[in-house]
Amino acid sequence: MTDVRVTYDEAVDAAYVHLTEPRAHVTSARMYPCDPVDTDGMINLDFDEQGRLIGIEVLAASSQLPEYLLRSAERPDCGGA
Known part of the structure; x- marks a missing residue:
């Protein structure tokens, strides 16, 4: 099973699911916003x-993702998980 890196900033209630190599420095060239209906x-x-x-x-994120995922996510505001 592959581990996926997830970061969570509780101050702004935003999570990021990283889909690249853990040490890779990849920048976003394009962002596609999605506005799910009824969420x-x-x-x-x-x-x-x-x-x-x-x-x-x-x-x-706290209303969209499972609590266990947010609890185990890295916290950029705390220097890690």
Whole structure:
């Protein structure tokens, strides 16, 4: 099973699911905003220059993602998980 890196910033209630190699420094070339119907959040899809999906940003993450995932996510505001 592959581990996926997830970061969560509780101050702004935003999570990011990283879909790249853990040590790779990949920048987003294009962002596609998604506004799911009947939800309280927003999802942004980030793509690299080759059009590959590199990450998923979830706004209002506490209402969109499972609590266990947010508890185990890295916290950029705390220097790690």
